[in-house]
Amino acid sequence: EVQLVESGGGLVKPGGSLRLSCAASGFTFSDYNMNWVRQAPGKGLEWVSSISSHSSYIYYADSVKGRFTISRDNAKNSLYLQMNSLRAEDTAVYYCASWETTPGRFDYWGQGTLVTVSS
């Protein structure tokens, strides 16, 4: 069974940093492209960042470019999101999501971790 479990969320002040993690199991992690998708409270879904199976290709939404860094460790079956210079508008539940063969189609999702940016 595919499992994606996010961690690392919490309360942080504007301008602060946070590192999210996503632990994967139940599938061959190194075969999958991984993503972060976020959802602000009461709002819709917004794609944040994507990393290919062996980190060759990395993409960011314009809203986070230059502030967030996505990475992965295939030996540890883990995905990360380093978030710097956080703003109030970054407050959201952050989901990790995966796709294997079709770019941008999110086949599996984790349960999410809440990031709150507030003073």
Next chain:
Amino acid sequence: EIVMTQSPATLSVSPGERATLSCRASQSVTSSLAWYQQKRGQAPRLLIYGASTRATGIPARFSGSGSGTEFTLTISSLQSEDFAVYYCQQYNNWPPGTFGQGTKVEIK
């Protein structure tokens, strides 16, 4: 960036009735369209991809249709577990894979 527009924002339906949800793209996305279901407090779940193919384990009462700019998700006979928010998403222009704003299906 392709804008996805869903209608209606809220759909009130009685159990057992048919629900029809619409999604429109600002430009053609061919058949690269997915539908996701999100129940309260849960992660989204892939329902339909390629505009009309059900994902693994999705009941046959869910069906998708359309291509280009106009798409429809139909739930043939609503069950209690189907009351949720549904999002469409295009992945023809990737990245980003843009989502619609969602349609909430609520009990009438």
